[in-house]
Amino acid sequence: PMPTGRLVSRPQARQSETWVYRAHRVYVQFSLFSGDRWVLTAPSPELSDLLEAAKFNLIDPGLRMDAENRLIFDAGFTGDAVDISIPLSRLRFKESDGRLFTVIRIQITVYHNLQKITTLNHEETVSGTEKELRGKNNVSILVPFRPDQKGKYMFDINVEDTMAFVYSRYRRTIHHTRR
Incomplete structure (x- = not known):
């Protein structure tokens, strides 16, 4: 039919x-x-x-607060890892069983002599009691990467606070020359 x-x-x-x-x-x-x-x-x-x-x-006023308190971080290269330092005051924590925690998502695009060679994805959970975290100013995260060739390396680093009320992401680029 x-x-x-x-x-x-x-x-x-x-x-x-x-x-x-x-x-x-x-x-x-x-x-x-x-x-x-x-x-x-x-x-x-x-x-x-x-x-x-x-x-x-x-x-929500919390959304306005997050916009003013954006995620900002410092980064450097140690020779075998990208070292990312984030002020704890810039992170949003949730509580579970008396402990505070947050999850930080990191994506690093690595370029060698201006050619993209790889993308590193890393997720780090930061947790502790309120007392433990209050004693720290920053959280340091090492993302392993060992350059295998001589030349200029560029690291395009994106860090995201997955617990933030609003999309909280910040980007920074660092350079390293391997001789």
């Missing part, structure tokens, strides 16, 4: 563009079908909740 409903075909999009708002963890996709008019085609499910909160100015 033939279906009774009418089938509607949608024209193929000539171009699509996705905007990602990492601070709020939402995305929207626009498509250009004909002419010069862009159409919203694929919003993330959280978009309507975010728009509703913005309409009533209900943005």
Whole structure:
């Protein structure tokens, strides 16, 4: 039997563009079908909740605080590892069973003489009691990498605080010459 409903075909999009708002963890996709008019085609499910909160100015004060207290870090190269130092005051911790913890996600893209040679992914959990953590200023994370050729190395380092209320990521580039 033939279906009774009418089938509607949608024209193929000539171009699509996705905007990602990492601070709020939402995305929207626009498509250009004909002419010069862009159409919203694929919003993330959280978009309507975010728009509703913005309409009533209900943005959590914690989100504003996180934006002002961005993740900033120092980095260096020791010869066989990338050394990343992050002030504990810049990290957001959660509590579980009387201990505080956070998870730091690191991605390092390594270039040798301006050619990308590898990407290192590292995840580090920092934990301790409030007393233990209060006694520290920074957390130091070593990501192993041993250069095997002479030349100029560049490390493009991205560090993310996965526990932050908003997308908290910072990027830094360091250089090293192996002779």
